[in-house]
């Protein structure tokens with residue numbers, strides 16, 4: 158399949174300009190520039206907030222196939238030594254969304270070059286890492302008018318070699334909920350702890366207590382994760398902290414387990430209020446619906462990869478990652494799969510360095526799949 162675009166150059170350009178959710182202004186301009194440069198009369202382009210929706214009209218359509226790529230970066234300081242390092246000192250494409258966008262552009266270029274029978278709608282979606290762009294985008298007039306009949310997406314997987322696609326029918330990714338806890342006590346001089354309520358001590362105790370939720374409250378045969386990824390508190394070394402804040406995420410494989418986790422977290426925070434004579438607030442932030450792959454479509458895709466492409470397919474286990482693509486799969490039959498990119502550093506790591514050979518593998522596989530499914 159002859160691509161009309163330079164995938165590696167595009168990936169490197171995008172890698173340099175990571176932006177956080179709903180702030181993907183440069184990214185949107187870059188993507189629009191590329192899409193317009195190879196656009197033709199069969200193509201309609203719309204923007205929605207910092208996202209883009211592109212409809213490629215088919216030759217004789219009986220359905221619309223959707224392809225979604227997320228476009229935001231993470232608040233991580235990049236520590237690779239790549240010559241195309243992030244130009245934004247506190248943001249990085251550490252979840253592979255630079256790959257996701259590049260692959261979508263490559264696929265779009267091929268579908269424009271070689272028309273297929275069905276319509277294809279490309280969704281460049283903002284804010285996957287938070288607060289979530291998929292749900293509001295699905296509810297938008299811009300996407301509702303072009304709603305796909307089936308939809309697919311991929312996510313890079315550092316743990317698999319290039320050329321491997323991993324997927325499973327049914328549940329692939331967890332239900333998620335963010336977690337933000339603020340504690341307010343009484344600050345004061347470091348030498349007079351008896352006159353204060355120290356929120357650093359309260360926060361440390363709460364982090365330890367939260368570890369019991371998964372180990373003591375969730376059925377060992379079910380799965381859950383409670384991670385506190387950030388703690389802030391206090392102002393200086395010799396002042397007892399009046400405030401502390403914990404930021405984290407909760408993951409479960411069932412919605413019942415998520416209800417239980419939230420109840421137990423709330424109970425432990427209530428206990429901290431009593432035990433440390435402080436005030437607290439909990440904010441569960443944004444939550445993502447599980448990624449549940451349509452079983453017949455996923456099986457058909459797995460057979461396609463195995464028998465009709467040079468890529469390898471393997472059936473993986475579900476993961477505790479979250480993805481707001483789950484909302485799209487709740488409304489539209491389809492699937493998400495992992496694309497092997499072979500990096501010693503994992504997702505959300507400051508040294509993540511996916512192998513660029515995987516770009517062409519993905520574009521080839523997806524183009525061939527759309528040629529088959531959409532003709």
Ligand SMILES: CC(=O)N[C@@H](CCC[C@H](N)C(=O)O)C(=O)O
Pocket residue numbers: 252285286287312333334335405406407443445477478479480504
């Ligand atoms: C694929 C991936 O890594 N997705 C993110 C989604 C995060 C959702 C939300 N901000 C949360 O932390 O709950 C993930 O961390 O799994």
